[in-house]
Amino acid sequence: MKQFFNGAEYAIGRTTEVLAAENLEDSSDMFGKEIYDKLKSRMTELNDETREKLLVKSEDIFFSWIEGVQNVEKASQIKFVALSFPGYAEMKQNMKERTKIEEEMKKEISELVSQKENIEVIRPKLTNSKIKDINNKRAQMYDSGQIIVTNTTFSRDSDNSSWTLKDFSMKESQSVHTPLGSFLWKFRLKVAIETKRDFLVFLRWDYFTNFLILLATAVSLCMAPSS
Known part of the structure; x- marks a missing residue:
């Protein structure tokens, strides 16, 4: 599974690099026909500023997960989501x-x-x-940057075939999460960097702390005398 994560994150970085450089033809083997045509069409709509914002380096991905897995006979499809921050x-x-x-x-x-x-x-x-x-x-870098949410779908025809990119989309966090959610993701990222912690370790600690707070609140409410 780690190999898939590494490959998926590399593919995201490579795809954005291809889009930014307008060099889609040289990397056509990475994509399925449907997404290839979609990316080629989208490339003509991008200006230089947008291309620069699109570039996601794989080393700037700080958190990623598998959103869903679908198996039909020997074929497989995986939905993969990655959060990145420019300059992470x-x-x-x-x-x-x-x-x-x-x-x-x-x-x-x-x-x-x-x-x-x-x-x-x-x-x-x-x-x-x-x-x-x-x-x-x-x-x-922190003040000027925004978290990028990249949604991808990878598919393959059999266990022995290679994964190809079937779907790909990128959005800034503000257009995906609520204002509070967007703030929290960026705040967690900043704290993890400033405390020199691995982001996943810090995220687990943050969730566990929130759980304890909710548990303590629930217990205090249950123990409060009824009027």
Whole structure:
């Protein structure tokens, strides 16, 4: 199953790359005839700005799942959904760079303290312009970007045949989720990045915390004296 997820995420990235570069013919073996004709027709409607927004790098997909599976005789069809954010991989790398700089700063400050250096010598070491630049860049990427929801359908004729893309659509989160839902997905993404956690691990923790809150609320309501 992991192999399918990796392949599906690669296919999403490759499809958007093809659309952005208007290079559909060279990748026709990836698509079924129906989706090939659909993508070719859509490509003529895209301007440069829209093509740039369409590009989804597979490393920027932070969460994906199988929406449904359908088996008819030997044929199979899988509906696959992916959430991505422009620059997600870069922001994660950004955090690693910040952590490395912070560790170097702590080491340098510890050495100065152990040498009993004057506070005036230590104070300039407490700040670093690189960290400020890194934080500003990450904040700009977060504020200007939107979560992209990609819905795809993959199909194959038998267990031995390759998966081909049968259907493909992309929308920004605001047009798929409620305003609150869109906000929560983006907020979860930000917290996961800032705390350097795997998004799926953080999502599980978030759902579990919400469950405990609901459970505690339900228990308190049940135990409340009736009027």
